Amino acid sequence: MKVKRAFNFYDVINTMVTKTPKFLLEGQKTDRLIFRKLEPDDFDSWLPFFEHPDSTKYLLKFANSNPLDQCKEWFDRVFMRYNNGLGGFNVVIDKRDGTFIGMGGLQVQTVDDIPEMEVGYSIMPEQRGKGYATEAAKKMPGFCL
Numbered sequence: 001m002k003v004k005r006a007f008n009f010y011d012v013i014n015t016m017v018t019k020t021p022k023f024l025l026e027g028q029k030t031d032r033l034i035f036r037k038l039e040p041d042d043f044d045s046w047l048p049f050f051e052h053p054d055s056t057k058y059l060l061k062f063a064n065s066n067p068l069d070q071c072k073e074w075f076d077r078v079f080m081r082y083n084n085g086l087g088g089f090n091v092v093i094d095k096r097d098g099t100f101i102g103m104g105g106l107q108v109q110t111v112d113d114i115p116e117m118e119v120g121y122s123i124m125p126e127q128r129g130k131g132y133a134t135e136a137a138k139k140m141p142g143f144c145l
């Protein structure tokens, strides 16, 4: 007699993965910064990053060329990572006054079929040159290992 399962293993695993984003730094702090998850409402805060010509000079993977589409692509990628347990960028804010400094995070990347952890960071144009990228990046390996 065939026993009908009350649940589907794939659904259970999928729920565990999607409800528990991995490798995020939510709540982690440095001297000046605090990390939190990206929210859809952050879109307008992050759009000026793409409006600055220097921002995408070295981010060659962006297929889109106008800031609005680039920002949408960024959000899609981050939420895809959250939903698949592949890490993703966190918002990095100034812990004194909540200023939006930029984003940084751990991302699982597959290189030559081997999953590797990448440390990524990007800083708002007006916040560059203050050591924030270094400060955020230093927190990440220590948190992950």
Ligand SMILES: CC(C)(COP(=O)(O)OP(=O)(O)OC[C@H]1O[C@@H](n2cnc3c(N)ncnc32)[C@H](O)[C@@H]1OP(=O)(O)O)[C@@H](O)C(=O)NCCC(=O)NCCS
Pocket (backbone or CB within 6 Å): 054, 055, 056, 058, 059, 120, 121, 122, 123, 124, 127, 128, 129, 130, 131, 132, 133, 134, 135
């Ligand atoms: C690349 C990028 C992340 C660098 O951001 P950043 O915050 O300026 O980088 P750093 O943390 O290394 O800051 C170092 C600078 O801050 C200065 N600084 C000021 N206060 C500092 C402090 N308290 N501690 C350390 N450095 C400090 C340093 O002297 C240095 O100045 P310099 O660049 O004139 O030599 C930023 O330009 C960016 O977002 N670019 C576009 C996106 C991108 O390329 N991302 C990286 C690819 S993943």
